[in-house]
Amino acid sequence: xxxxxxxxxxxxxxxxxxxxxxxxxxxxxxxxxxxxxxxxxxxxxxxxxxxxxxxxxxxxxxxxxxxxxxxxxxxxxxxxxxxxxxxxxxxxxxxxxxxxxxxxxxxxxxxxxxxxxxxxxxxxxxxxxxxxxxxxxxxxxxxxxxxxxxxxxxxxxxxxxxxxxxxxxxxxxxxx
Numbered sequence: 626x627x628x629x630x631x632x633x634x635x636x637x638x639x640x641x642x643x644x645x646x647x648x649x650x651x652x653x654x655x656x657x658x659x660x661x662x663x664x665x666x667x668x669x670x671x672x673x674x675x676x677x678x679x680x681x682x683x684x685x686x687x688x689x690x691x692x693x694x695x696x697x698x699x700x701x702x703x704x705x706x707x708x709x710x711x712x713x714x715x716x717x718x719x720x721x722x723x724x725x726x727x728x729x730x731x732x733x734x735x736x737x738x739x740x741x742x743x744x745x746x747x748x749x750x751x752x753x754x755x756x757x758x759x760x761x762x763x764x765x766x767x768x769x770x771x772x773x774x775x776x777x778x779x780x781x782x783x784x785x786x787x788x789x790x791x792x793x794x795x796x797x798x799x800x801x
Contacts, residue, residue: 667751668696671727671744676761683736683766689728690744690756698746700725708739708760736766737792765794 673690680687688703706719722729734740739762746753768786776783788794 665697665748665750668692668698668746668748668753669694670754671701671746671756673742673744673756673759675759681762681764683764684734685730685732686734686740686761686763687728687730688742688744688759688761691727692746696746696753697748699748700746701727702745702747702752703729703731703742704744704755705731705740705742707735708741734763736763736789737794738763739792765792768797 669692671690671692673688677687677689680689688705690701692698701724703722703724704719722731731740739760741758741760743755743758745755766789768788771785771787774783774785784799786797
């Protein structure tokens, strides 16, 4: 029977052509959903710490901050400017640094000067709102002893010095 079947000519042509529609599938909603799953939100505002004891020299300040959330952060943007009592000083030079850590030591500052600091966090989605502003102050420069005015006797000594600081100094410590 197989031999007989194979000898016959079989017409495999279909009587009707298949009718396939050209369908365009809209995957924009699915794509948007997938992108929202993979996207990370912009970080929350960091919290800047108040100035720590011994965090200043006459020309440098160590500024620290932190996050109260588990946000993904690639880097931080630390901004600062000198504080001025002049009301028309909004044009003061503002400096911006990109920092990878939650702390930074700023150098080349003026002695006994107040600086205002604020920080923002950045990631691929954007930048956070800035932190509250914190005021830090550099240490005063050491006074200069006036050698020609030093006087002494058996039970006392007179030592005179002058401060090179523009802003007033709260107190001095004299060590013998």
